[in-house]
Amino acid sequence: MLxxxxxxxxxxxxxxxVAIVVVAIxxxxxxxxxxxxxxxxxxxxxxxxxxxTRLIGYGVxxxxxxxxxVLNVKELTFPRTLGFAIAGxxxxxxxxxxxxxxxxxxxxxxxxxxxxxxxxxxxFGIALAIAAALYTPLIPLRTLGIALAxxxxxxxxxxxxxxxxSLITLSLLFIAIVLxxxxxxxxxxxxxxxxxxxxxxTDRVNLYRAMKPGESDTFDVPPDARYLILSLSNGAxxxxxxxxxxxxxREMHAGDLADWGFARRSEWWNSTNRxxxxxxxxxxxxxxDAWVDGxxxxxIPANARVVRxxxxxxxxxxxxxxxxxxxxxx
Amino acid sequence: xxxxxxxxxxxxxxxFRGKTLQRYLTFEICSDVFAWVLLGLIRPxxxxxxxxxxxxxxxxxxxxALAGGAEVRWSATRAAVLAAIVYAFVIPTQxxxxxxxxxxxxxxxxxxxxxDHDLDLRNQYATQSQSATGRTDLVPEVGDPVGKHGEQYxxxxxxxxxxxxxxxxxxxxxxxxxxxxLFGVLLVRSTIRLLEDxxxxxxxxxxxxxxFAFGPPxxxxxxxxxxxxPGAFFFVEALRGVRQRRIxxxxxxxxxxxxxxxxxxxIAIVLLIAAIWKRRTQWFALAIVAVPLVIxxxxxxxxxxxxxxxxxxxxAAGIFGLLLDGASGLLFQAPFYLLGIFAxxxxxxxxxxxxxxxxxxxxxxxSLVPRSEWxxxxxxxxxxxxxxxxxxxxxxARVARAFPLAALWSIGLTIYGLAFPWKLFHIANGxxxxxxWLSSKxxxxxxxxxxxxxxxxxxxVIASIALVIVFVIVRFVRVPPQLVAPIAALLLVFxxxxxxxxxxxxxxxxxxxxxxxxxxYPPYYTVARFLYRAxxxxxxxxxxxxxxxxxxxxxxxxxxxxxxxxxxxAAMTLPPTGVRFGTAPIDLARSGRIIIRCVSGxxxxxxxxxx
Numbered sequence: 001m002l003x004x005x006x007x008x009x010x011x012x013x014x015x016x017x018v019a020i021v022v023v024a025i026x027x028x029x030x031x032x033x034x035x036x037x038x039x040x041x042x043x044x045x046x047x048x049x050x051x052x053t054r055l056i057g058y059g060v061x062x063x064x065x066x067x068x069x070v071l072n073v074k075e076l077t078f079p080r081t082l083g084f085a086i087a088g089x090x091x092x093x094x095x096x097x098x099x100x101x102x103x104x105x106x107x108x109x110x111x112x113x114x115x116x117x118x119x120x121x122x123x124f125g126i127a128l129a130i131a132a133a134l135y136t137p138l139i140p141l142r143t144l145g146i147a148l149a150x151x152x153x154x155x156x157x158x159x160x161x162x163x164x165x166s167l168i169t170l171s172l173l174f175i176a177i178v179l180x181x182x183x184x185x186x187x188x189x190x191x192x193x194x195x196x197x198x199x200x201x202t203d204r205v206n207l208y209r210a211m212k213p214g215e216s217d218t219f220d221v222p223p224d225a226r227y228l229i230l231s232l233s234n235g236a237x238x239x240x241x242x243x244x245x246x247x248x249x250r251e252m253h254a255g256d257l258a259d260w261g262f263a264r265r266s267e268w269w270n271s272t273n274r275x276x277x278x279x280x281x282x283x284x285x286x287x288x289d290a291w292v293d294g295x296x297x298x299x300i301p302a303n304a305r306v307v308r309x310x311x312x313x314x315x316x317x318x319x320x321x322x323x324x325x326x327x328x329x330x
Numbered sequence: 331x332x333x334x335x336x337x338x339x340x341x342x343x344x345x346f347r348g349k350t351l352q353r354y355l356t357f358e359i360c361s362d363v364f365a366w367v368l369l370g371l372i373r374p375x376x377x378x379x380x381x382x383x384x385x386x387x388x389x390x391x392x393x394x395a396l397a398g399g400a401e402v403r404w405s406a407t408r409a410a411v412l413a414a415i416v417y418a419f420v421i422p423t424q425x426x427x428x429x430x431x432x433x434x435x436x437x438x439x440x441x442x443x444x445x446d447h448d449l450d451l452r453n454q455y456a457t458q459s460q461s462a463t464g465r466t467d468l469v470p471e472v473g474d475p476v477g478k479h480g481e482q483y484x485x486x487x488x489x490x491x492x493x494x495x496x497x498x499x500x501x502x503x504x505x506x507x508x509x510x511x512l513f514g515v516l517l518v519r520s521t522i523r524l525l526e527d528x529x530x531x532x533x534x535x536x537x538x539x540x541x542f543a544f545g546p547p548x549x550x551x552x553x554x555x556x557x558x559x560p561g562a563f564f565f566v567e568a569l570r571g572v573r574q575r576r577i578x579x580x581x582x583x584x585x586x587x588x589x590x591x592x593x594x595x596x597i598a599i600v601l602l603i604a605a606i607w608k609r610r611t612q613w614f615a616l617a618i619v620a621v622p623l624v625i626x627x628x629x630x631x632x633x634x635x636x637x638x639x640x641x642x643x644x645x646a647a648g649i650f651g652l653l654l655d656g657a658s659g660l661l662f663q664a665p666f667y668l669l670g671i672f673a674x675x676x677x678x679x680x681x682x683x684x685x686x687x688x689x690x691x692x693x694x695x696x697s698l699v700p701r702s703e704w705x706x707x708x709x710x711x712x713x714x715x716x717x718x719x720x721x722x723x724x725x726x727a728r729v730a731r732a733f734p735l736a737a738l739w740s741i742g743l744t745i746y747g748l749a750f751p752w753k754l755f756h757i758a759n760g761x762x763x764x765x766x767w768l769s770s771k772x773x774x775x776x777x778x779x780x781x782x783x784x785x786x787x788x789x790x791v792i793a794s795i796a797l798v799i800v801f802v803i804v805r806f807v808r809v810p811p812q813l814v815a816p817i818a819a820l821l822l823v824f825x826x827x828x829x830x831x832x833x834x835x836x837x838x839x840x841x842x843x844x845x846x847x848x849x850x851y852p853p854y855y856t857v858a859r860f861l862y863r864a865x866x867x868x869x870x871x872x873x874x875x876x877x878x879x880x881x882x883x884x885x886x887x888x889x890x891x892x893x894x895x896x897x898x899x900a901a902m903t904l905p906p907t908g909v910r911f912g913t914a915p916i917d918l919a920r921s922g923r924i925i926i927r928c929v930s931g932x933x934x935x936x937x938x939x940x941x
Binding site: 038195 | 353356360363364367368371372734735738768771811813814816817818819823826827
């Protein structure tokens with residue numbers, strides 16, 4: 001309670017709940033040293049201004065605390081293994097959620113329990129359970145099959161699971177990487193490419209022009225603008241080779257663009273989009289609800305004063321090309 | 331990164347065997363992968379800082395494995411080898427900036443001995459571009475002796491420069507630093523042997539070893555040209571020699587100690603008395619130690635009068651300062667060793683070497699604490715008491731086994747000190763690095779939350795009282811370990827909240843004040859600047875902005891002619907104060923950000939106290 005209260009006073013989003021999980025981890029791992037993560041989380045919230053660095057900082061602290069607690073226990077009994085798996089699931093799925101379905105999450109929790117039971121009380125079992133929690137969107141409900149697939153993996157690998165140190169360490173490495181990104185777990189699960197290529201376009205000159213199929217328009221290029229930020233509306237199911245339109249002489253395909261909201265948990269499973277390499281989307285929400293919008297950065301010709309954008313008339317009638325903004329590079 | 335990985339593999343091969351080695355090597359690979367992923371995610375703006383942080387965190391992980399591993403190969407010599415490997419990586423980090431403080435002068439003396447075979451530094455000062463110090467702005471220090479024919483000597487004892495000669499001949503500055511690092515390695519070995527001699531069990535020794543060898547303040551001095559690390563080595567050896575009654579150990583150590591620095595003679599004298607007490611055959615040792623003592627005393631700029639008792643309040647400020655000061659005290663600069671101080675409360679149970687060492691340290695500490703420069707002056711923190719770190723380690727070994735928070739703080743300090751070695755030199759202005767950083771980040775006075783005995787503040791008084799209370803109750807009350815970290819978090823959050831509120835005292839030169847023009851008085855590098863009453867000088871049109879409380883306050887200032895200032899929009903004319911500081915009442919209508927603008931004249935703003 002003291003830890004929760006301390007971080008509650010800090011007014012940092014979702015951090016008190018993280019503190020609760022950390023205390024639970026320390027209790028399961030029987031380690032008071034792990035509790036040092038609580039003042040470290042507070043220090044991180046105070047000291048780091050940049051949000052991305054701060055959230056990853058929380059993740060690093062939690063990941064190290066989690067792995068240290070797992071390593072600290074002399075014997076991974078079933079209750080302890082289950083405790084760690086549930087704590088990991090809580091961090092990956094339940095922290096900072098805005099939309100929460102108790103029924104669906106309860107079903108997933110049952111799957112986590114079964115995975116831990118099948119996987120012989122090992123760190124590998126915890127890793128499998130956390131992986132199941134991460135990669136099962138539960139929207140639509142049939143995606144519960146992913147968790148069942150992890151149960152099958154746990155069952156099939158059961159004879160191979162030993163308490164060999166390399167397997168434990170590799171499992172902990174996986175857990176550490178996942179938990180490091182717990183504040184972005186939704187993005188890690190659905191669009192992991194963003195961590196490598198994503199560069200949010202923050203310095204924008206907004207245009208907010210939605211163009212219907214067959215439309216064409218020219219836009220005055222502001223000083224210092226180097227890129228045009230585009231996205232699709234109702235384009236989540238377009239095939240990658242579909243021609244969307246033209247930017248000056250360049251032909252744009254659906255594979256170069258993405259639907260603005262395709263990475264939302266509710267949309268992702270039914271979407272055929274993939275996060276483009278030049279993603280310029282902004283991060284929305286935290287935790288498993290986190291997603292990155294489908295904005296894409298297109299370079300505009302050097303010294304161009306105007307830029308012309310046209311939309312292919314063969315696109316479905318409800319699909320729009322959204323000319324969001326110019327991005328400046330100072 | 332590959333070099334660091336190779337270093338850690340070498341550490342593991344030396345320290346571990348069997349399954350522990352196998353596990354550690356697997357961990358090593360995985361931690362490298364994790365670090366690589368992390369670097370990709372964060373894209374740090376300062377790669378050197380990131381690499382240093384990763385290396386220190388990995389060293390912490392290695393230390394945990396060393397402390398708790400089942401199959402560990404352990405001995406004092408192995409510990410020394412481990413330290414040598416780590417110090418080999420520390421040396422380049424310290425060479426990122428030119429030499430600073432006294433170390434430049436020690437190196438100049440070495441260069442004079444090597445090139446001119448004398449101690450006259452005139453030609454060294456004249457040809458600084460050829461020096462390995464990396465400095466071209468050196469001038470003789472205030473009070474440096476001058477010879478009959480104008481020779482310019484240094485105030486520093488020449489023994490350390492003599493020791494540096496072989497290293498300097500091999501590798502100039504790098505070689506000199508390696509020489510000091512070798513003393514660091516010897517210090518580690520001797521300290522581990524001291525712990526073994528005094529019956530500290532191996533498990534505890536392994537747990538404490540990294541905090542000593544790789545933690546502050548030792549890590550900050552093992553690759554810097556100061557006499558502290560060699561002094562600590564000679565001190566430990568002398569202590570061991572006296573305890574073992576081995577004259578061949580303590581006699582050369584005491585001679586080395588005295589030759590290094592005259593102030594160490596105060597320690598040597600007590601150890602010498604302990605060594606020869608009731609042993610007639612060893613009286614000749616007294617004469618042998620007396621010879622270097624006389625020589626050093628003759629050439630030193632110091633006087634025996636310096637150890638005469640001074641104002642009693644200065645003793646209190648000095649002793650509490652060494653323990654609690656935000657910039658120069660154990661609590662913030664090497665918190666682990668504060669546990670060693672608590673060993674004093676269990677005097678009878680303390681190891682005999684600890685008691686002997688404490689008695690030997692007493693004259694030195696008593697002579698140090700009333701001095702205005704008790705904090706060490708322009709040097710990395712805890713300069714004057716680095717020599718006692720092995721002793722405090724021995725005391726801490728008997729008091730505590732669990733110290734995760736102290737270890738965490740030490741890890742942070744080590745990362746900071748190795749990533750930014752030049753920042754270890756902090757002007758004694760009443761602020762510390764953390765306070766300054768937070769103050770400039772939030773433009774609110776966080777420095778006031780850290781005890782300062784250089785510029786005495788409320789936090790210092792509260793911390794002193796709290797320490798005394800803790801000293802008294804530590805024998806009777808035991809805080810459950812589960813509560814320590816949450817309480818620390820709570821204190822941190824409350825302190826942060828308090829720090830964002832306006833303080834009752836505004837020091838105008840502090841980092842939280844937004845300075846729109848003007849200059850610091852006296853200038854930053856003024857010798858013994860802490861002796862001056864510092865302030866911020868404003869000329870016409872310049873202003874300062876800060877958070878203040880509403881209500882009556884008193885402004886302390888100095889000006890030679892009448893000055894008109896504007897306080898939160900209201901103009902007032904202040905009379906001249908001459909050479910002294912004067913006061914003027916100010917009534918602020920509101921709490922919040924206040925601007926003081928100099929409308930005409932020049933004024934030195936010292937501070938503003940809320941009444």
